[in-house]
Each structure stands twice: as C-alpha cells, then as structure tokens.
Amino acid sequence: MNINEIAKLAGVSRATVSRYLNDGYVSQEKRQAIKTVIDATGYTPSVQAKMLRTNKTMQVGIVLPEIRSDFACEMGDGMTSVLAEKGYYILLGNAKNSTSRELEYLNIFRNNRVDGIIFIPTGYSEEKQKFLDQLTTPCVVIGQQMKGHSCVCFDDYEAARNMTELLVRRGRRQYAMLAVSRSNWGVKQEQDGFRAVLSEHGIPDDHIIITETGYGISDGYQAMRQLLSRKPEIDAVFVAADEIAVGAVNAVRDLGRRIPEDISVVSLGDTKLAEIISPKLTTARYFYRESGVEAAEMLLEMMEGKNLTARVRKMGFEVICRETV
Amino acid sequence: MNINEIAKLAGVSRATVSRYLNDGYVSQEKRQAIKTVIDATGYTPSVQAKMLRTNKTMQVGIVLPEIRSDFACEMGDGMTSVLAEKGYYILLGNAKNSTSRELEYLNIFRNNRVDGIIFIPTGYSEEKQKFLDQLTTPCVVIGQQMKGHSCVCFDDYEAARNMTELLVRRGRRQYAMLAVSRSNWGVKQEQDGFRAVLSEHGIPDDHIIITETGYGISDGYQAMRQLLSRKPEIDAVFVAADEIAVGAVNAVRDLGRRIPEDISVVSLGDTKLAEIISPKLTTARYFYRESGVEAAEMLLEMMEGKNLTARVRKMGFEVICRETV
Numbered sequence: 001m002n003i004n005e006i007a008k009l010a011g012v013s014r015a016t017v018s019r020y021l022n023d024g025y026v027s028q029e030k031r032q033a034i035k036t037v038i039d040a041t042g043y044t045p046s047v048q049a050k051m052l053r054t055n056k057t058m059q060v061g062i063v064l065p066e067i068r069s070d071f072a073c074e075m076g077d078g079m080t081s082v083l084a085e086k087g088y089y090i091l092l093g094n095a096k097n098s099t100s101r102e103l104e105y106l107n108i109f110r111n112n113r114v115d116g117i118i119f120i121p122t123g124y125s126e127e128k129q130k131f132l133d134q135l136t137t138p139c140v141v142i143g144q145q146m147k148g149h150s151c152v153c154f155d156d157y158e159a160a161r162n163m164t165e166l167l168v169r170r171g172r173r174q175y176a177m178l179a180v181s182r183s184n185w186g187v188k189q190e191q192d193g194f195r196a197v198l199s200e201h202g203i204p205d206d207h208i209i210i211t212e213t214g215y216g217i218s219d220g221y222q223a224m225r226q227l228l229s230r231k232p233e234i235d236a237v238f239v240a241a242d243e244i245a246v247g248a249v250n251a252v253r254d255l256g257r258r259i260p261e262d263i264s265v266v267s268l269g270d271t272k273l274a275e276i277i278s279p280k281l282t283t284a285r286y287f288y289r290e291s292g293v294e295a296a297e298m299l300l301e302m303m304e305g306k307n308l309t310a311r312v313r314k315m316g317f318e319v320i321c322r323e324t325v
Numbered sequence: 326m327n328i329n330e331i332a333k334l335a336g337v338s339r340a341t342v343s344r345y346l347n348d349g350y351v352s353q354e355k356r357q358a359i360k361t362v363i364d365a366t367g368y369t370p371s372v373q374a375k376m377l378r379t380n381k382t383m384q385v386g387i388v389l390p391e392i393r394s395d396f397a398c399e400m401g402d403g404m405t406s407v408l409a410e411k412g413y414y415i416l417l418g419n420a421k422n423s424t425s426r427e428l429e430y431l432n433i434f435r436n437n438r439v440d441g442i443i444f445i446p447t448g449y450s451e452e453k454q455k456f457l458d459q460l461t462t463p464c465v466v467i468g469q470q471m472k473g474h475s476c477v478c479f480d481d482y483e484a485a486r487n488m489t490e491l492l493v494r495r496g497r498r499q500y501a502m503l504a505v506s507r508s509n510w511g512v513k514q515e516q517d518g519f520r521a522v523l524s525e526h527g528i529p530d531d532h533i534i535i536t537e538t539g540y541g542i543s544d545g546y547q548a549m550r551q552l553l554s555r556k557p558e559i560d561a562v563f564v565a566a567d568e569i570a571v572g573a574v575n576a577v578r579d580l581g582r583r584i585p586e587d588i589s590v591v592s593l594g595d596t597k598l599a600e601i602i603s604p605k606l607t608t609a610r611y612f613y614r615e616s617g618v619e620a621a622e623m624l625l626e627m628m629e630g631k632n633l634t635a636r637v638r639k640m641g642f643e644v645i646c647r648e649t650v
Binding site: 059062067068070073074076077080084089090091092093094096108113217246272273276277278 | 384387392393395398399401402405409414415416417418419421433438542571597598601602603
C-alpha cells in the first residue's frame with residue numbers, strides 16, 4: 001500500500017493524500033474519505049519519509065552523565081513528561097561519565113537526527129563550550145552554566161552556604177568537605193559557599209579541609225575513611241552529593257563514630273537515598289524532576305522558534321533537616 | 326554542499342559518492358578522493374535520507390516501566406553498552422507504569438522508527454501478547470515470558486524458594502508475603518515458590534498470608550504497617566522486591582519491632598538500596614545489568630537476521646545473606 005493506491009481508493013489526488021499525511025489543509029469530506037481508506041487498509045506512513053519531507057524528526061536527544069544515577073533519572077522523568085505530551089520522542093545518550101562519549105553523542109545528535117538537545121554535562125570544559133557555540137540545533141544545558149546558552153541551574157552557592165550554616169550552628173570545630181573532583185561550575189560554587197560561611201564565622205583555615213572524590217557510594221566511603229584516619233578530630237562534614245554522603249555515613253559508622261553525636265554530616269541533593277539510610281540524611285532538596293520539566297519547556301519554545309534568547313533559569317532548593325546534624 | 330558538488334570536487338560520479346556514503350564498494354583511490362573532499366568541506370550526510378535509502382534507522386526502541394526504578398536503569402545500562410558499540414541509538418519509551426502508554430510506545434516503534442525493540446513490560450496481558458504476535462519488528466522481552474517470543478527471564482520461582490528457605494531455617498512460624506499487585510508471570514512464580522517451600526515444611530495455611538502492594542517504597546511501608554496491625558504475630562516476611570522491602574523495613578522499625586530479632590525480612594533484586602538500608606537487606610541478587618546485555622545481544626542477532634528462533638534465556642541469581650534474617 002502506498003500513497004498512490006490510497007489516493008486511487010479514496011478518489012482524491014496524490015497531493016491531497018500527501019497534505020493529509022503532513023497535517024496540511026484537506027477538506028472535511030476528502031479527509032474522511034482518506035481516513036476511511038487508511039483505517040481499512042492499515043496503512044502506516046513511513047516515518048523516515050515524513051522526516052525527510054518536514055525536515056523534523058520529532059526526536060529530542062538527551063545526553064546524561066550516567067543512567068544509573070538517581071538525579072539524572074529524576075530529570076529524565078521530568079523531561080519525558082513534557083516532551084511526550086507534545087509528541088516528541090527521546091533519543092538517549094548515556095555518557096557513562098566520559099567526556100569523549102558526551103562529545104560523541106552531541107556530535108551524532110547535531111547531524112540532524114534530533115530537533116533539539118538537552119545536555120546534562122559531567123562538568124565544564126572549553127571543548128564543550130566551543131561545541132555548543134557552533135551548534136545550530138536548539139540546546140538546553142542542565143546543572144552547568146555555559147556562556148551564551150540557555151541553562152537550568154541549581155543554586156549551589158546558596159545551598160552550600162545553608163548546609164554549612166547548620167554545621168556551624170551545631171557548634172562544630174573541625175570542618176571537612178567531600179567535593180566532587182570535576183571541573184564544574186557547581187562544584188566551584190559549593191566550595192566557595194562552604195568557605196565563605198566558615199570564614200564569616202572566624203573558623204581558622206587549619207580547621208578546614210577540602211578533599212576531592214569520585215561520584216559513587218564507594219568513592220564516598222573511601223574518601224571518608226582516609227579523611228578520618230588522617231584527621232580524626234573532624235566533627236563536621238559537608239558532602240557535595242547524597243550518593244557520596246551515603247558512603248561517608250557508612251564509613252563513619254564502620255570506624256565506630258556516632259552520627260550526629262560525634263560527627264555531623266550534611267549533603268546536597270535529597271535523592272531517594274537520603275531517607276533510606278540510617279540515620280536519615282540532612283540535605284538540601286534540589287528540584288531535579290522540576291529542572292527536567294523546565295529544561296524541556298525551554299527547549300520546546302526554542303524548537304518552535306518562539307524564544308531564542310539565551311536564559312539562565314536558577315532552581316530553588318529546600319533545606320531538609322533530618323537526623324545527621 | 327550536496328552529493329553532486331562533492332562528486333564534482335572529488336572528480337568522481339554521483340553514484341560513487343552515494344556508494345561511499347552507504348558503505349558500498351568504492352576503489353581505494355576514489356574513496357580517498359571523496360574522503361578528502363568531505364573532510365575539507367565538513368559535509369555531513371542527512372541521516373534521514375540515509376534511513377530512507379537503507380531502510381534502517383540504526384535506532385532501537387526501549388519500553389521500560391519506569392525510568393526512576395533502579396532495576397530498569399541497570400538493564401538500560403547493560404543494553405546501551407552493547408548497542409552503542411554497534412552504532413545503534415536508543416529511543417526511550419518511559420511507560421510510567423501505565424499499560425496504555427506501553428502499547429502506545431510499542432505502536433510508535435512499530436511504525437518503522439526503529440530497527441528493533443526491547444520491551445520490559447509492567448506485567449502480562451493478552452493485549453500485549455497479541456500485539457507482539459502481530460509485530461514484524463524484531464523484539465526481545467525482559468522479565469516476562471511471552472509465548473512465541475524471545476525473552477530474557479529471571480528465575481523467580483527458584484529465587485523465591487531459596488529466600489523462603491532462609492526464613493524457615495531461622496525457625497519462623499508466622500509467614501507473610503508482600504507481593505506485587507500485577508498480572509505478571511514472575512509474580513505468580515514468586516508466590517508459587519513461597520507457598521511450595523512452606524507447604525513442604527508443613528507450615529499450616531492459617532500461618533501464611535499473602536498481601537498485594539504497589540511497587541514503591543511508600544507502598545511497602547503502608548502494606549507492612551497494615552499487615553502488622555492486622556496480624557502482629559507475623560515473624561517472617563518475604564518481599565517481592567528491594568524497593569518495597571525498604572518501605573517494609575522502615576515500617577517494622579517505626580512500629581518498634583526489631584529486625585532480625587523479632588521479624589525476619591527477605592527480598593528479591595539486590596539493587597543498590599539493599600546495602601544502603603540498616604539493617605542491610607538479605608536478598609537475592611538478580612543480574613539486571615547482565616539481562617540488559619543478553620537482551621541486546623539477542624536483539625542484534627535478530628536484527629542481523631542471524632538467529633530468528635524464539636528463545637527463552639533464564640538468568641541465574643545469587644543469595645546474598647546480609648543482616649535481616
């Protein structure tokens with residue numbers, strides 16, 4: 001069954017069938033005739049042919065750092081809700097925390113396989129900035145500020161300040177931060193926020209230590225063990241993400257120290273892990289799902305040519321006081 | 326820049342450039358000439374046009390029950406590893422636990438947007454079976470047996486038996502199961518395995534209770550609270566999935582009962598949650614990531630027309646004895 005045959009059966013011209021399939025104007029009567037034939041014959045138009053005609057793929061490419069991380073899945077859930085409703089499909093680029101794989105996916109998506117891109121970078125790099133600068137496909141970045149591009153960001157500086165304040169108010173003396181070892185706009189903000197609060201409260205520099213670590217639970221575990229063996233007097237720890245904090249909390253417990261009696265731990269994120277561990281994690285809730293929704297809505301506007309001005313949307317956050325301070 | 330211009334610059338025919346772009350035979354010399362022109366001009370062939378010519382999309386559609394569930398993401402990670410290496414892209418269908426959305430995605434994928442499908446159903450239904458029976462696109466199902474179709478399954482019966490044995494060996498008397506309320510092949514197997522072991526050990530029927538619940542942490546929490554208020558003498562609980570078990574463990578604790586002193590809890594899955602909660606969960610490790618790898622490899626063979634016989638690949642499992650028995 002092809003367009004010519006449908007046209008013949010419906011008693012209309014080939015051009016009319018083509019307009020019908022491409023959502024162009026067709027009179028009510030002819031529309032009904034074509035629909036009847038299509039329903040009866042079970043004809044399905046070739047998606048590829050339609051893509052070629054309309055120069056639209058109705059696909060959005062998403063490049064995310066790791067499909068197994070809770071926050072990326074939350075964002076993904078938010079995006080798919082918005083995009084699915086508008087008839088867009090998601091082409092998934094799982095970068096597995098590799099910068100080269102990120103660029104590879106961006107490159108593939110650029111070559112007209114998608115109408116738009118949502119990019120959650122592992123971190124900042126000049127290469128990525130340059131790539132985005134040259135990109136003509138609409139693109140929204142999440143969790144990172146890329147100059148000249150539309151971004152949905154978290155308020156890492158202010159959130160870090162708030163969580164650090166909790167430690168100070170608890171009267172702690174020896175401060176440590178487990179930071180993510182990434183060249184990342186947010187990471188820098190978190191460290192700045194942490195340092196600023198401690199400095200404002202007159203905590204001396206030799207009572208502050210910042211260690212970098214990888215992103216997983218086991219990374220947090222190892223980093224915390226090392227930190228406490230090097231500096232057992234630490235009694236306040238600010239961790240850059242829940243996933244890392246889960247490892248850190250386990251390490252503290254395995255070393256026979258009590259949370260929060262001996263050591264206070266705070267974190268950023270409030271993924272589902274935060275409420276599952278014991279004691280429950282005091283952390284800042286980031287609106288991950290909502291950030292996915294925002295990014296998708298921004299992208300939709302861009303793909304429709306409505307709002308092409310680069311914007312930075314900063315998400316709010318919420319301090320959730322549970323049991324670790 | 327188009328094919329004609331490239332042909333002119335490279336001093337070859339248009340047909341030769343076309344063969345080059347579609348991986349057909351081109352002499353070494355001409356290949357070099359075309360490559361030089363393409364590299365110099367930065368020409369990227371239209372993906373849509375290539376799809377239309379080759380009738381291949383190099384895309385695989387994945388329909389999964391919920392992007393936020395750990396096991397689905399593990400499977401997704403396994404699939405993307407295998408498929409990305411072969412140059413396939415993943416089109417993501419997030420069904421959000423809705424049967425109608427599952428069918429919607431399958432329907433979209435069928436209309437030649439993808440070369441193959443991996444389907445992780447929320448459960449069994451005749452409608453889905455019928456849909457698959459009529460499907461001509463290669464498809465592999467995970468976690469469910471669909472008659473006549475290639476499936477990667479888990480050994481739910483045997484795993485349920487093994488976990489229930491642990492409860493019996495601990496000398497428990499009042500048994501409960503938190504089952505998933507889905508019409509699902511695996512769910513039936515789990516219940517059968519649970520019942521069979523208890524019957525073999527002469528546990529009377531009135532000491533056995535099976536309750537159905539939803540899939541989330543809060544579902545498990547509520548179901549467990551209700552169960553214990555209805556039948557406080559319960560001392561052994563078999564939960565159908567880690568996610569539900571996390572809620573159940575929290576409910577037991579909130580009711581002031583101790584695990585494992587007062588109540589033993591076992592589960593199925595061994596997602597990352599199992600090791601994070603306290604006490605750590607005794608559960609059966611399902612090879613989720615590996616099942617994604619297996620499914621992708623089966624699908625690759627089918628898409629290449631190599632092995633079209635329907636197969637059922639049953640994954641093994643591993644009993645992980647932690648702290649809840």
